[in-house]
Every structure is written in C-alpha cells, then in structure tokens.
Amino acid sequence: MKLKNIVADLKIYSRNYMRSTTAIFFVFIFPLILMLLFGSIFSGSTTSAVPLYVQNLDTSGNMSNTFIETLNSTHFVDIHMIPDNVNIQAYISQHSITAALLIPANFTSDYSQGQHISLTYYNNPAVSTSSVAQQAISVTVQLFNSHFANNNQTVSVASTSVTTHAANYIDFLIPGLIGLVILTSPMFSMTYIVSSYKKDKIFRQLSLTPLTKSEWFLSKFIWYLIISALSAIMIIAVGTLLFHSTLSISLLVIPFLVVGVFMFTSLGILAGSVSRSEESASVIGNIITFPMMFLSGTFFPIAIMPSWLQSFAHVLPLFYIIDGLNSVTIYSNYSSATLDLAVSIAVAAVIFVFTVLKFSWKEQ
Amino acid sequence: MDPQHAITAENIHKSYAAIKAVNGISFIVYKGEVFSFLGPNGAGKTTTVEMLEGIRKADSGRINVLGEDPWHSAIKLRDRVGIMPQDFRFIERITPKEAIRYYCSLFGMPDKSSELLELVELSEVQDVYFQNLSGGQKQKVGICLALVNDPELVFLDEPTTGLDPKARRKIWDLIRKLKSEGRTVILTTHYLEEAQMLADRVAIMDHGRIIVEGSPADIIQKMGKGRKLIVQYTEELFRHLSEVLGLECSRSGDSLSVTVHSNRDVMDVLEFADRSRIELTSLSLKEDTLEDIFVDLVTEQEESQ
C-alpha cells in the first residue's frame, strides 16, 4: 500500500467527479432541495396527542388507574406505560423520553386517607409539547382535588426537568439527510463507476499499472468521506441558519460518517461487480438504494409506519446509521448510539467481505 | 530461456465457450525486433496478444515473456512491458495530459506528458476531456500510456486503425524509433503494407492458427507467384498469350494481368503485340506484395473449410 498511489488516484478521481454535474447535484443540491421542501411543509406542525410515559408504582390500588384514565380522557396525551420494576430516570434516558409521570406506591391508600400525595413529572422544558402534557396533568390533578377530596390540595405535582432533547421536525430531518448523503453519494456513483469501468475495460487498464485494488478502494473511500462530510456540514449550517435547528452536533457524528461511507462504498462496488451490464447495475443499485432512502427513518420517524414496515426497517443497514445519528444529535443517548455503531460496523464488515470476494480487475 | 528471446509460446490454446479463439500456436519473438500479427477479423490475434500480456489466461500451453510467466507474474512484468489494447478507453472526464501525469506518478516516473503528447501530435488537444476526443485521438492517448514506463517490450494492438494517413506515418516513425532504441515491438495490424514495411517478422493467423510465419521478404519469395505484367485487355492478346504461349493470364476490368517467369516471357508478350499491330497503351510490371499473398492464403483457407 503506497500513499503516493492513493494520492495520485484520489487526484484523478476527484477531478473526474467534480466535473460531473449530476454527482455534484446529488451530493450538494439534492439534500438542500429536500430540506427546503420537507422543512417548510412540516415545520411548526403539532401532533394532536403528545406522548406521555407513566410509571404506576401503586400496583395494589384502583385510584391510580382512575387517575390515568382521567388523564387519558383529556385527549391531550397519548399514554404509554413504563414497567413498574425499572428505574424511571434510567428508562427515560434510555428511551429518549421527553415527558414522563411517576405515580407513587401508596397513591390509593394515601388518597382515601386524605394524605398528601406528590406526583413527579419528568419533562424537558425546552420541548414545546412538554407543556401540553403538563397542562393535561394539572387539569386531571384539579379534578381529583375537587371531586374526590373536597378541594383539599391532596394531590400535587412536582416537576423535575430531564435533559433529553426534544426534536422538532427540522432537528429530525437533519440527521436523516446526512444519512441520505452517506447512502446515496457513494452508492449511486460506485455502482455506475464499477459497471462502466468493467465495460470500458478501465480496470484492466489500471491492473497494468502499479496501482493496487486496495489503493483504488481506499482512494474512493477517502473521497466519499470528504464529499459526505462537506455535504453534512452544509446541511447542518443551512438547517441552523434557515430553520433554527437546535441540534447538539458532537464529534460523535464522525464514527457514523466513517462507518456509513465505508459500508456504502463497499456495497456500491459489490452491486457494480455482480451486475453484467451498466443497465442491470443501475437497476440493482436502485433496488438497494430506494427502499433504504425512504424506510430508514430518513424523512420521518419509523414509529409512524405500520409495525411490519418497522420490522423491515430494522434490516436496512441505513436504519442503524440514522438511528445512531439521531441518538447522538437529538437524544444524547450514547448507549443506544453505541449499539447502533456496533451493528453498523458488523454489517459493514460483512458487506466488505463479499465485496473483496466479488470485486475483480481481471477476466479469465 | 534463450536470452535472445523476448517471448516464447508453445502450443497455446484458448476457447471462449464454444469458440476456439486460439488453437495451438507456437512462436518465438526475438529481442529488439518488430513482430507483427496479421489475420482477418476474429483470427485470434487480440486473444493471443492478451495472453502474452498476462491479462488473459491460456487454457493450455506454455508462455514465457522476458523470462516470466505473464499470467502468474504480471506484477513483475508491469514495469518492463507497455500495452496499448485494441479497444482502449479511459476515464470520461480526464484530459490526455492528466492521464499521462497520473500514469507517470503511478510508475514513479518524472512528468513526461509534454514529450509524449508531442510524439503522437496530441499537444493541441491535451486539455480536452477523454470523452470528447476523436476516435484516433483516443487511440493516441493509449499509445502514450503504453510508453510511460519506458518499456523493453511494447504491445500495440492495431495502433493505426482509424488514423488519418499523416497520423499513421507518425506512428510508423514512432515504431521505427522504438526499434532503434532496442525495444521489442509486437504489432497487430490489418494494413499489410505497414507490416511489410515495419516488421522484421510476421505471423499470419487464421481461425486460431498461424498459417505462415517469417520475414515479409521470405514469405513473398516463397509464396509469391512471381512477377506480373499488366497490359490493356484485348480478346486477341488474352487468347494468344494463354493458349499459344501457355502463360497464366487473368482479366480484371480493362487490364490483363500476365504472370511472367523471366524477361523472355516479357519479350514474347511485346513481340506478339508488335506483330499483331496492337498498340499498347498501358504497360507495367509488378511483384506480389504481402497483401496479395495474404488474400490468396485466407481465400484458400476459406475454400478448404
């Protein structure tokens, strides 16, 4: 492996690349158009019911259930239960929850005895929807105090703020678009390049020089890393300046960029290698790319998809890249990000092995 | 291997599925010579050359190029061999100058782009993208890239096909220059006069076999049908020469071609014309060229199939 060869190849490849308007369009213009489009359509829209997570430790009594039903009947919140045997704070950060309510163990007995009860509301004040949940809770609390306890301030709510970050749509769209660029910039060009180099016998031509296949691969990987990083910076800049995104961008985005670009550069080469013509290469490339583009949580959270489609999303490699980017930038949920990274590395390694087996410069 | 041999090939075979492209050929190429493969389309020239270059694997037989097996030791030969393939293509939006510089840096050579571009008269289009070059200009880029690494052995597969007459002469000069520098050149061509002029030895291939091999002069001497006297056609001349004098005559259009074996035959023709008061309006003597022999040979092969 010679650095000199990698640099020489990088120079030639980048020139050829930068002279192609379609390549530039897909890396720099296309994500911007999508951001402007989706950003303006969905920004500021509020969903009708806000998710509220409830942990009920009052397992013996029925009063707490009545409380939850009342809360539910406000139609402001969409209630999800947290199992009673977990630590609520840990659960919140693990699942990137922005609003949760804790009902203490002796709710029913204290309530009937008129003892003071304190509920704990965990919320992120920065999140616009958290006040909706808060209002629903205080309405329910007032009902309980007036109807069941003769206006005594029996039930009260203590607020605890949690640091999980709330996503508005643009915050969600930015990691999605970065994932999109990580996917499409190497995938589209590598499938095309490999199949057309095969047709024009350019690999045969290169095999006659001291350049090796691994040097050639490395130069492509470095190039798409540079291109994708520039595009990501552009996406973040426009998102922040134009759409006032408040994402917490950390250096932890970089591992996902590196692994993702590596994975899709390999996959693009693999798709180009197994296809027999340029036409079939573009078909294979599209079959791989398009479902991933739309179903990996790129433009909308996969939670809104039917559950069978959600299971499908979990087999798409891009899902783990985007989920990881979301975990880092939106939720600061590092354990989930680590898991996503591990899955991505494993998938990239498997794809790379197949690519090494199938990618050949020589014909018999 | 004899140190004087650049290439030895023994009984090599290559099939593509049902097609026998190369069917058991053997030959030697000496160091410093220009060796030319001739033959009709599909004869197996490119396949043979690619096996020598180490980019195609022979089904059977032994090949030795500069002391190495080209398929297994392609890496060792890379710095010593220059290859211009028949259907040369390069990266779409790269200019000839950039392509040569790229090769120079890969081979660890100083930048020779201007020198090489000059050599094949490409300087004018040195900054035009490869995809926008004309067919002949693309081919010339291929020739330049084959010469970047200062090779001992150069393979040129149809380097002059599709070039204009002036450009062809330029390539001829280049091949002579390569030979004068002591390099060995393998030249594939469809232009017989080119092979006759440039090659020390030629191998004429057909249907995967070598049907004749040797220096152009030897082949012409051995296989040529001698000299031909060409005069205008008249019925009377034709009949007399073929029936009375027993000379081999053939008519093509307005001219009559008579195979002559000695000056006496020429005199006989002229004397008969004089006696019969036939005024000769055209008269020429011509020796068989490699092309005549090639056409005869290939036609014979086809008829015997």
Ligand SMILES: Nc1ncnc2c1ncn2[C@@H]1O[C@H](COP(=O)(O)OP(=O)(O)OP(=O)(O)O)[C@@H](O)[C@H]1O
């Ligand atoms: N990659 C291939 N796959 C299948 N058949 C092939 C392949 N390459 C060549 N052939 C066949 O092998 C035979 C010899 O081809 P080759 O290219 O060696 O001929 P050639 O003498 O170079 O012809 P030309 O003068 O047209 O260049 C032809 O019948 C051709 O169809």
Ligand SMILES: [Mg+2]
């Ligand atoms: Mg050929």
